[in-house]
Amino acid sequence: MKKLVLFVEKNLEEEAEIYAELSTRVCAGWSDLIWRTIIRANSVAERLEEEEIIF
Structure with missing residues (x-):
């Protein structure tokens, strides 16, 4: 169980x-x-401005 928890924690860290x-x-x-x-x-x-076009 401990290995599974460590595996999940590592994957979550990598995903983050x-x-x-x-x-x-x-x-x-x-x-x-x-x-x-x-x-x-x-x-x-x-x-x-160069062409002096005014809207």
Whole structure:
């Protein structure tokens, strides 16, 4: 029984580590996407200013 408990505890720890790694990667991915969107928006805004297009 003790071996089973240790096996389950180890698997839960490994699963928790996997989920932590995945959530870190997802957050980093969203952060990267947000920054790329901001950079693109700034680029479009600069082009609009250069062309003097007013909405």
